[in-house]
Amino acid sequence: MGIEGIGARVVRKEDKRFITGGGRYVDDMVVPGMKHAAFVRSPYAHAEIENIDLTKAKGMPGVIGILTGKELKADGIGNLICGWMIHSKDGTPMKMGAWSPLAIDKVRYVGDAVLIVVADTKGQARDAAEAVEITYKELDAVTEAVDALKPGAPQVHAESDDNLIFDWEIGDGPATDAAIAKAAHVTKVKIHNNRLVPNAMEPRAALGQYDKAEDHYTCWTTSQNPHVARLVMSAFYNVAPENKLRVIAPDVGGGFGSKIYIYPEEIVCLWASKKTGVPVKWVADRTESFLTDAHGRDHVSEVQMAFDADNRIIGLKVDTIANLGAYMSLFSSAVPTYLYATLLSGQYAIPAIHGNVRTVYTNTAPVDAYRGAGRPEATYLLERTMEIAARELGVSPAELRRKNFVTSFPHQTPVIMCYDAGDYGASLDAAMAASDYAGFERRRAEAKARGKLRGIGMSCYIEACGIAPSQAVGSLGAGVGLWESAEVRVNAVGTIEVLTGSHSHGQGHETTFAQLVSDRFGLPMEQVSIIHGDTDKVQMGMGTYGSRSGAVGMSAIVKALDKVEAKAKKIAAHMLEADESDIVIEDGALKVAGTDKTIPWFQLALAAYTAHNLPQGMEPGLKEGAFYDPSNFTFPAGCYICEVEIDPDTGKTAIVQFVAADDFGNIINPMIVEGQVHGGLAQGIGQALLEGTSYDAASGQLVTASYMDYTMPRADDLPSFVVSTTVTPCPGNPLGIKGCGEAGAIGSPPAVMNAITDALGHEDITMPATPHKVWAAAMKH
Amino acid sequence: MSEVSLAVNGRTVTGTVEDRTLLVHFLRENLGLTGTHVGCDTSQCGACVVHVDGKAVKSCTMLAVQASGSTITTIEGLADGADLHPMQAAFREHHGLQCGFCTPGMIMTATDMVRRHPEGLDEATVRAELEGNICRCTGYHNIVKAILAASQTMQKADGAAQAA
Numbered sequence: 001m002g003i004e005g006i007g008a009r010v011v012r013k014e015d016k017r018f019i020t021g022g023g024r025y026v027d028d029m030v031v032p033g034m035k036h037a038a039f040v041r042s043p044y045a046h047a048e049i050e051n052i053d054l055t056k057a058k059g060m061p062g063v064i065g066i067l068t069g070k071e072l073k074a075d076g077i078g079n080l081i082c083g084w085m086i087h088s089k090d091g092t093p094m095k096m097g098a099w100s101p102l103a104i105d106k107v108r109y110v111g112d113a114v115l116i117v118v119a120d121t122k123g124q125a126r127d128a129a130e131a132v133e134i135t136y137k138e139l140d141a142v143t144e145a146v147d148a149l150k151p152g153a154p155q156v157h158a159e160s161d162d163n164l165i166f167d168w169e170i171g172d173g174p175a176t177d178a179a180i181a182k183a184a185h186v187t188k189v190k191i192h193n194n195r196l197v198p199n200a201m202e203p204r205a206a207l208g209q210y211d212k213a214e215d216h217y218t219c220w221t222t223s224q225n226p227h228v229a230r231l232v233m234s235a236f237y238n239v240a241p242e243n244k245l246r247v248i249a250p251d252v253g254g255g256f257g258s259k260i261y262i263y264p265e266e267i268v269c270l271w272a273s274k275k276t277g278v279p280v281k282w283v284a285d286r287t288e289s290f291l292t293d294a295h296g297r298d299h300v301s302e303v304q305m306a307f308d309a310d311n312r313i314i315g316l317k318v319d320t321i322a323n324l325g326a327y328m329s330l331f332s333s334a335v336p337t338y339l340y341a342t343l344l345s346g347q348y349a350i351p352a353i354h355g356n357v358r359t360v361y362t363n364t365a366p367v368d369a370y371r372g373a374g375r376p377e378a379t380y381l382l383e384r385t386m387e388i389a390a391r392e393l394g395v396s397p398a399e400l401r402r403k404n405f406v407t408s409f410p411h412q413t414p415v416i417m418c419y420d421a422g423d424y425g426a427s428l429d430a431a432m433a434a435s436d437y438a439g440f441e442r443r444r445a446e447a448k449a450r451g452k453l454r455g456i457g458m459s460c461y462i463e464a465c466g467i468a469p470s471q472a473v474g475s476l477g478a479g480v481g482l483w484e485s486a487e488v489r490v491n492a493v494g495t496i497e498v499l500t501g502s503h504s505h506g507q508g509h510e511t512t513f514a515q516l517v518s519d520r521f522g523l524p525m526e527q528v529s530i531i532h533g534d535t536d537k538v539q540m541g542m543g544t545y546g547s548r549s550g551a552v553g554m555s556a557i558v559k560a561l562d563k564v565e566a567k568a569k570k571i572a573a574h575m576l577e578a579d580e581s582d583i584v585i586e587d588g589a590l591k592v593a594g595t596d597k598t599i600p601w602f603q604l605a606l607a608a609y610t611a612h613n614l615p616q617g618m619e620p621g622l623k624e625g626a627f628y629d630p631s632n633f634t635f636p637a638g639c640y641i642c643e644v645e646i647d648p649d650t651g652k653t654a655i656v657q658f659v660a661a662d663d664f665g666n667i668i669n670p671m672i673v674e675g676q677v678h679g680g681l682a683q684g685i686g687q688a689l690l691e692g693t694s695y696d697a698a699s700g701q702l703v704t705a706s707y708m709d710y711t712m713p714r715a716d717d718l719p720s721f722v723v724s725t726t727v728t729p730c731p732g733n734p735l736g737i738k739g740c741g742e743a744g745a746i747g748s749p750p751a752v753m754n755a756i757t758d759a760l761g762h763e764d765i766t767m768p769a770t771p772h773k774v775w776a777a778a779m780k781h
Numbered sequence: 782m783s784e785v786s787l788a789v790n791g792r793t794v795t796g797t798v799e800d801r802t803l804l805v806h807f808l809r810e811n812l813g814l815t816g817t818h819v820g821c822d823t824s825q826c827g828a829c830v831v832h833v834d835g836k837a838v839k840s841c842t843m844l845a846v847q848a849s850g851s852t853i854t855t856i857e858g859l860a861d862g863a864d865l866h867p868m869q870a871a872f873r874e875h876h877g878l879q880c881g882f883c884t885p886g887m888i889m890t891a892t893d894m895v896r897r898h899p900e901g902l903d904e905a906t907v908r909a910e911l912e913g914n915i916c917r918c919t920g921y922h923n924i925v926k927a928i929l930a931a932s933q934t935m936q937k938a939d940g941a942a943q944a945a
Contacts, residue, residue: 011873018881019869019888021816021856028815123799201820201828201882201917253818253882254917286821506880506918675876675923682920707825707915715911715921720904744920 005519006735009671013525014510023251026205026220027283034207035064037269037282038125040115040132041291042107045141045363045700046154049105049114049134057117057131062124065276066132067268068115069102077101077271078237080264082328083479086166086337086359094166097157097361099327101237101264107136108156108326109363110702111291113264118276122283141363141700145323146300148360156326156361165324165359166333170341171414176354179315183306187389191381194767195298195323195693196686197710198370200505202253203284204293208269212277216244221266223249224259224503225543228480230535232262232330239270249533252505256683257369258293259505260545261330290705295693296370298323299336299377305385311393313404315352318344318381322359322367329368333359338416338476339374339464339546345413346382347424347460347637348404353414363700369545371683371745375463383459383750388763397754398432401460417464419635422663426726428460430661431639434722440643453646453778454656457754461640461747464633465739466551483629484548485540486556488517488564490622492609494602495527498560501541502553503533507741508672509549515668516554516735520561521601522587539625547739550668551634555733559626567622571608572599574615634730634738638662640681642751646759651775653689653756660723660747665730665738673740677723680744686713687745688752692768711768785849789814790858798845804838805829807845808855816856816885820915827914830886830893831855837893839913856885859892867934868892868927877927879918890914891928895935902932 004010017023054066080099087093103114114134119125140154147153148163156163180186200222207220217240223229226247234242252259269280284292299322306315322336341355372379390397402425411419432438440456447454467473470481487499496517502509514528531537544553565585572590573580576597584593591598599607604622607613611620643657660677667673690711694703704710729736749767756774757763765777786795789812796811808814808831817840820828829841832854840848859866868888871877878884894910895902902910907928908921916924 012876014881015873015878018878018884019856019865019872020860021814021885023816023881023884025815025818025882027819028809030813123801199917201826201880201915202818203820251881254880256917283819286823286826508879671876675879675919678920678922679879679918680920683917706823707821708823712825712915712917713920714915715908715925716905718908718921720922720925721920 004515004525006515006668008515008669010511010515010525010669012508012511013514014508025202025251025253026207026222029207029220029250031207031209031279034279034281035118035120036122036125037272037280038117038129039113039265039282040117040129042103042110042112042114044107044136044138045110046139047107047136048139049103049107050137051135052115053133056133057128060124060128060131062120063128064118064120064278065272066115066117067272067275069100069104072102072268072271073100073104075271076238077267080327081236082333083330084334085477086168086333088166089169094333095160096328097159101267109365110700111288111365112326116268116272118272118278118280143362143364143695143697143700145298145321145360145362148362149321149358156363160361163361165328165361167358168337169354169356171354172352173354175352176315176317179352180304180306180317183314184309185307185393187305187385187392189303189385189388191301191303191384192766193297193299193377193380194687196296196370196691197290197693198256198258198293198296199712200254200256200258203286203289204259204263204265205283206266206269207279207281208266208273209279210270210274217270218246218248219266219270220248220250222252222259223247224252224255224505224545225541226503226533226535227501227541228543229262229266233267237267239267246536249503255505256371257296257373257545261294261368263292286707287705290710291702292365294329294368295325295365296367297377298367301381303381303385305389307389307393311395311400311403313348313350316344316350318355320355320357322357323362323364324359325362325364325366327366329366332366332368335369335374340378342416343375343378343462343464344382344415345417347406347462349406350414355415364695371680372742375742376746376749379459379461379746380750383461384753387457387754397458398428398437402428417633420632420731421728422635422637423726423728424460424637427637427639427661427663430724430726431458431641431659434661434724435641435643435657435659437641447645453648453759454644455755455759456641456643457751457758458639458641459747459751459754461743462635462637463742463746465547465636466630466634467546467548468630468633470629480542481629482542483627484542484552484556485625485627486560487539487623487625488557488560490564490605492606494605496523497529497531498557499531499538500553500557501538501543502549503544505544507544507549508669512668512672513554513557516557517561520565521585523601547636547741550737551730551733551739552628552630554735554737556626556628558734559628560624563624563626564622567624568604570615570618572604575599575607575613630733632732634665634732636662636664636738636740636743638743638747640747640751642755644752644755644759646756646774646778648778651771651778653769653774655685655719658719658721660721660744661726662740662743663726663728664740665727666736667725674723676740677744678721680742681721681748682713682718683745684748685718685752688749688767688769690717690768783846785845787848787850788852790855800846802845803841804843804845804848805840808840814855814857818882818885820882825915826883827890828883828886830889830914832889832893837890856889859888866892867938868931871927871931871934875923875927875930877919877924883914883916887914887916887924891931894928895932901936902929904929
């Protein structure tokens with residue numbers, strides 16, 4: 001390991017611009033003639049649009065155009081789609097309700113976009129939007145999935161008469177029922193996984209520019225995957241053919257899943273630019289973000305975990321209802337199915353599993369992947385159940401888990417996944433040692449003397465990252481492949497540009513990816529530039545989500561680097577009159593091993609482009625591209641231990657210690673990996689303690705639609721974290737990487753809730769465990 | 782419309798603005814100082830913090846006309862030429878940022894925090910003082926580390942300046 005190579009704690013290259021105010025986010029973009037948009041949105045959760053009167057609004061100062069859904073449809077702009085087909089267990093396809101980018105005759109949630117106003121300034125656009133007069137006929141609304149399934153519930157879409165989107169299953173039902181029937185003990189738990197709002201700090205934004213002379217569109221957008229945005233807007237929404245559409249995702253201020261999807265606003269801004277003849281910029285305010293960013297989680301489940309007399313798990317049965325909101329967002333169907341139920345085996349050898357998932361329409365914001373996406377729901381369900389089972393069985397939660405761990409690999413679960421490598425005992429041991437688990441009862445007694453309730457809880461999570469082989473996801477219903485692409489361009493002076501289809505919105509790719517290249521050729525990192533986020537520059541890409549940029553994105557770079565290295569060695573062998581197999585690359589030079597014959601990297605690069613002395617028949621240049629399709633999911637896993645202290649008089653929960661021991665496989669930059677864990681933990685702890693998304697059941701209004709109402713984790717809600725890693729390299733990719741972006745958010749909620757319920761002495765509390773709820777629960781103690 | 786005149790990052794600037802124009806919009810849209818960000822609209826997130834006459838202020842909470850006559854420092858004006866301010870350097874050194882969107886506000890809040898605590902800072906104080914700044918990426922762990930480290934650097938520098 002060099003000071004800048006793989007494994008080094010290199011400070012980030014991209015930081016310079018961010019700490020000096022030089023970041024370039026979509027709202028910072030200004031193009032000539034640019035005007036501003038405001039969307040008029042439904043104030044009702046469910047209503048018919050009876051009339052739209054634009055007379056007054058059109059006369060407002062600065063108004064350039066006001067465009068409606070009818071005009072959008074007349075121009076052939078398509079409906080939004082869900083890109084992952086799921087079939088119900090009876091073989092029928094999921095029931096996808098029509099989602100027009102601008103509502104035409106009906107609105108289905110508060111915030112549903114109805115029309116766009118374009119004006120000279122943002123203020124004028126908003127003033128005119130206020131002057132639009134729409135007559136609605138309000139309809140009854142339903143916000144909870146369980147209620148939406150009841151007979152007589154308001155019907156959200158014509159395509160589903162009972163609000164059911166699909167009723168899907170996985171695993172072996174009869175075998176699981178048989179296991180439960182013969183079990184020595186069955187732990188039964190009802191699990192509620194609270195709805196969350198992702199809340200990237202940069203609100204979503206879009207700037208659409210139509211160039212009439214070239215008949216060409218450019219869209220600057222807050223996207224985690226600009227190439228996917230281009231593909232979907234072109235192939236499904238008829239905005240423009242791919243070769244006439246450039247999508248740029250510049251600096252993006254956090255995503256956490258919410259910026260994967262293609263939303264109505266970017267489509268409408270592009271279309272509106274053509275209609276009005278001016279570039280159109282829209283930037284969400286925070287309440288618009290709360291109302292319309294895809295939300296996360298929102299599951300209710302019933303769980304039965306069956307044990308034999310030796311406390312081994314012999315069966316697991318799960319029945320889940322998942323709220324998908326008013327429309328099916330781009331990957332919404334995959335989250336509560338293949339990203340969730342396939343993880344129901346956890347870290348455990350469970351011979352029989354059956355999962356049943358019903359997904360449901362309600363009059364709420366669409367729900368899709370949010371940091372972890374399905375895996376936090378599976379982990380919360382399993383790890384709460386394990387802890388409760390240990391309490392019921394009167395055994396140590398750690399030892400119950402250890403007894404049931406998968407210990408030999410590969411391990412085929414009953415729910416599709418084949419775990420390739422791991423050492424779950426190692427991360428459990430590491431976390432227990434770091435948390436002084438053995439000394440807890442002494443700390444509990446000491447806290448009790450101070451009038452505080454102290455509790456400890458653990459969570460042993462596993463997740464699946466990188467997503468998967470394209471052929472496999474295709475067979476499961478995905479509408480896209482899940483490869484990644486890279487191009488490595490060695491310039492004639494030896495500097496290197498790497499063009500990657502991954503997208504960084506905080507993950508530090510400009511540093512980590514450069515470390516990889518620096519390590520390979522022994523070049524200083526400053527000679528390596530990472531280019532991403534622009535479909536005109538980067539050849540192709542699938543973007544960043546599912547902790548895939550390391551395991552899949554960097555693997556594509558490795559493949560391209562392999563090709564560059566092979567060609568460079570051929571050239572060097574020719575120039576140094578040596579055998580190709582004797583050429584080594586180190587310290588920025590190509591050398592003939594065991595001799596003093598050497599050629600500096602920059603000289604070799606120049607030779608590749610002058611092409612004066614290349615091997616016979618070789619093409620000039622030193623630039624290679626590659627696509628990498630993963631061979632399997634990767635399986636990060638670990639153990640988190642949380643210790644809390646509750647003040648029973650106020651219900652305030654203090655996290656007094658949080659320990660994380662993760663196995664991410666090999667690590668390129670430990671500093672960045674630790675940062676990813678810290679951030680994930682904060683989001684998971686936020687879910688457990690603070691973050692609740694509340695719709696008023698009667699009106700369907702989002703009650704928590706600002707930072708005054710939705711409790712974001714702040715610095716004084718959190719402790720400093722104790723994080724460490726254990727390593728079992730991933731055998732499935734060339735770098736042995738598993739991925740680290742989501743683990744913290746996946747593993748932490750059950751650890752917190754297990755600690756709180758340990759302190760309370762009973763299980764009767766749901767997330768978020770707010771002071772009021774904890775105080776009420778403590779009264780039962 | 783109103784005339785405003787203020788000193789921003791050492792330069793006197795004037796402009797004609799709608800009365801309702803917020804200071805943050807004047808900085809971003811009239812002056813092109815886009816390092817100051819808008820993250821919430823309710824004065825909660827702190828992405829818009831700048832220094833007004835030496836004190837940290839949420840620039841989404843102040844009208845441009847209210848700021849007229851003031852001296853403003855934004856994130857673009859914090860470094861001393863090519864030399865980063867110690868707080869900027871500490872955020873980089875300790876990985877106190879990821880997506881970078883909250884970072885300018887965090888840094889402007891943090892430098893003011895150090896100024897207001899000549900007795901020095903501890904972790905609990907830093908966390909309490911960050912109440913008005915939200916970060917969704919870092920879990921605050923490394924932001925707290927960075928501020929504590931920069932606080933020491935800045936105090937040493939102050940001590941050295943006073944000794945000299």
